[in-house]
Amino acid sequence: MKTPTPTPTPTKTPNTLRRRALTGAAIAATAALTLAGCSGGSGADSGAGADEGGSITVWSWEPTLDQVVADFEEEYPNVEVDLVNVGTGPDHYTALQNAIAAGDGVPDVAQLEYFALPQFRLADSISDLTEFGADELDGTYTAGPWSSVQSDGGVYGLPMDSGPMAMFYNEEVFDRLGVDVPTTWDDYLEAARELHAADPDVYIANDNGDPGLTTSALWQAGSTPYSVDGTSVSIDFSQEGTTRYVDLWQQLIDEELLAPISLWTDEWYQGLGDGTIATLNYGAWMPANFSSAVEAGSGAWRVAPTPQWQEGETNTAENGGSALSVPEASENKQLAYDFIEYANAGDGVQSRIENGAFPATVADLESDEFLNIEFEYFGGQKANEIFAESAANVVDGWSYLPFQAYSNSIFGDTAGQAYVGGATLQEGLDDWAEASASYAEEQGFTVD
Structure with missing residues (x-):
């Protein structure tokens, strides 16, 4: 088998204040x-x-x-x-x-x-x-x-x-606009609508297409799109968990409820600080970045469990x-x-x-x-209790592709097109799968 070559990726990591995708x-x-x-x-x-x-x-x-x-x-x-x-x-x-x-x-x-x-x-x-x-x-x-x-x-x-996931949310924004903090993804969609209707300058989140956030969301939804057995791989974005995520996220995209702001930019930090962005579903390493780069949000932000697909569940993922x-x-x-x-x-x-x-x-x-x-930043909240519980509830069965770094680097040209109107999110994921599979075959993998 041709040896797969490690390839850079534009996704983000703990304590990293800015990343740029490769051309x-x-x-x-x-x-x-x-x-x-x-x-x-x-x-x-x-x-x-x-x-x-x-x-x-x-x-x-x-x-x-x-x-x-x-x-x-x-x-x-x-x-x-x-x-x-x-x-x-x-x-x-x-x-x-x-x-x-x-x-x-x-x-x-x-x-x-x-x-x-x-x-x-x-x-x-x-x-x-x-x-x-x-x-x-x-x-x-x-x-x-x-x-x-x-x-x-x-x-x-x-x-x-x-990076067990949690939902960071701006409590001051939710209180000011009279919107309940969501505990399920259906609630999240409704909260997105209510927040933006009450104040058109407020969005529930920002997302213009990020592979790390997408894979974490699929993981938390119970999807297992990647299967790896030695040199054989399969990619399947048709599972129930994927469909569940795609259906909801597509509504957020279509209704323009997501701020078109790129992660790790000055605009993103400003949006977190001034209330433009009301939530962030991210890994437990994020507090250090809040404290160091979003000083304006100190005292306003809190931490809650990641929204669930069914009320009463506790499923999470790593990010x-x-x-x-x-x-x-x-x-x-x-x-x-x-x-x-x-x-x-x-x-x-x-x-x-x-x-x-x-x-x-x-x-x-x-x-x-x-x-x-x-955490003084989170109003004295004992946020580690939420993070630790999330770490214990990460859904089993997830695996990455053995060339995930390369796959992530082509996300913008495939699945990312859904965020600029070039395709639906499902079509974009299918294109991502096809492009990743083609690369796998070029590297000598067998694609099922």
Whole structure:
């Protein structure tokens, strides 16, 4: 089988304040890269561990790692960690892919979003960490993130965070306009109509087409559009859960109830701050972005469970999240593993929580200390209680394509057309499926 090539994606991640989609030319250029013979570190010695000392390079955009690095170096004074931010999303993955292809400058640790990890795994570009005992951490993490780093019995990263979904809503806007906060998706549609009718400048949400939000919505609706069995894949956007989501979202689009504002733009932050955007169904990592970039909304916003398709249900999904992996080309694998275990399973977890991260570790999610944190931004609300409950109620059975990063990069040209009147949402999803399937076949996958 032709080795699938990791491809950048424009979707968003925790603590990332802005992302830009690649142009078609950039995507094509990246997709043209080959991985043949690129995992030059394969078979290299693992090197010394933290106790012996040494130096490693870590590529990550996650700001909470700054303190983790300082603490790690203090505990292991013979260790030097070079933390490098080569960019977020597309910039990060392009730089990593180029380093791997060149066989030069590959970091010892790399941050990979869960949906992107499988492509690097298929290309044999990241290491199986079971040789360092990563499999013994089974039970440490919540089910979704833990399953995301596993493949064929191997463990290819340690979860850094998770993104169980919740609904962030501007309580002041709902109170001012006399609209009830929705608990079901039918309520959500009705609230969208009432809010916009009461104040034409207010929209229930913004959405001009985003693959991460779409896949999370399908996941929460019980859809399983992607099936992967080795080198065989299938893509099916005709399931009941998909139809349920499409029918409702199409009404929001047709009735112009969604603000045509792109995520992670100045206009988006302004809309969150001035009440133009009334809700945001997003991952539990979002509070750090609210606090740092939407100061005008402090005290106005609250957190509630994600709306349900049936009253009384508690189904949720993941939205975002990353792991730290060890590239196969690293010559300091033991030290690299010691660092990611410290950051994602050891003392570094608490440090990251204190700096605004949402963990994937079960013990922290269940601790009274974590659950009782009062968020000043959300009016003193104990929002972690809602996030933790969401993490426990993520719907089982979801999987991403082994080339999801590429698939996400073509969303705008396919499914995204529904938001500009070029197609219905169902037609757009079908086009997305067809384009993704064509790419799969070009890469040597069998498409059922």
